[in-house]
Amino acid sequence: MKKIFILLFFFCFSFNLTHAKLASFDDDTNKTLTEKGQIRRFHLKERLDKHPHLSLYSGFNSIEYSNISSSNDFKIQNFAIFHIGFTKIMFEEKAQDEAIFKIKRSGLFIGNYSSKWLSNEKGNLDVSMWRFGLDLSDDGWGYMLGTNNYLFFVFGNSFIWSKIDFDGLSDLQPSDTLLLGNFSDQFRFGNAFHSGVSLVLFNNFSFDFRFERALIYPGHKFWYWLGSFCLEGVSHFLLDEFIEEVLDSSPKAVPIVNSLLKSGLSFGIYELRKTKMNWPFNTESPLMNNNFKFGITFIF
Secondary structure: OHHHHHHHHHHHHHHHHHHHHHHOOOOOOOOEHHHHOOOOOOOOOOOOOEEEEEEEEEEEEEEEOOOOOOOOOEOOEEEEEEEEEEEEEEEEEEEOOEEEEEEEEEEEEEEEEEOOOOOOOOOOEOEEEEEEEEEOOOEEEEEEOOOOOEEEEEEEEEEEEEEEEEOOHHHOOHHHHHHHHOOOOOOEEEEEEEEEEEEEEOOOEEEEEEEEEEEEOOOOOHHHHHHHHHHHHHHHHHHHHHHHHHHHHOHHHHHHHHHHHHHHHHHHHHHHOOOOOOOOOOOOOOEEEEEEEEEEEEEO
16 A cells, blocks of 8 residues: 555656646746846845745634534634745746736745634634644736736645644533544644735735635544645646646636636545545545635735
8 A cells, every 4th residue: 555655656746847847937938027127126146036025814714623513613713824935926928918927925834823812602612723834835827907016816735733722622522522632732734725816016015815725634644645635736737737728828817717727626625525634535534724814915
């Protein structure tokens, strides 16, 4: 079984390398906005097109867990997230006087969640949580709105680690106490995807809106996780091939098409993981988080 998963890993890795080559821009026909003078040169360094950023997010998070009794319901949590990383904006000329714009972001984040920050009458379980993680991607295509302003439709994936505290855990049924205790005794690994829009203004900051779905695993079964992760990666690779065709034939449509198709694919995969955290393998149910977050990003 491990040999099969190792083969899957290298197969997925080779797909990612191939995709990276296909997605790279030709130096003769594609230039960064820095080179065009549309992003101001912050530092005279080798990679002038990649700028550090700082983001602040807040919003609402809800928790679902199919394994506990229906009499228990989690209260909605508010949260604050601090994010640091890098932003890169590029464009590709598809025809005379026609260009399509792309944003690429990645970084690290840490956040605190609590159901006690605001009055909350719904639900009977108070929740607080610390979470940190790595944004593997926060990429998308978009449109230019005047000079140095852009509207991007983005999609991304993250690795997350979460530690959750439940008030009154000892008062619940013993089976529920045991199940939820798995998530509060230590930081638990998980995966997340998000989609949304970013409005970049004056190349200095952006207003961001995201919907995020996150899975927190009660235990990390590496080989099962790797197999499920590779299946998702191959699915997105095949979808990227289709999106490349849309980019060639109808570049103005690709920002919305890219965001909708990738979000729909990941949403479907995460639905299948509701009861099997490493679908299609027979594994335990994860703790699922859904949140809407709003934020502002400062680009330096």
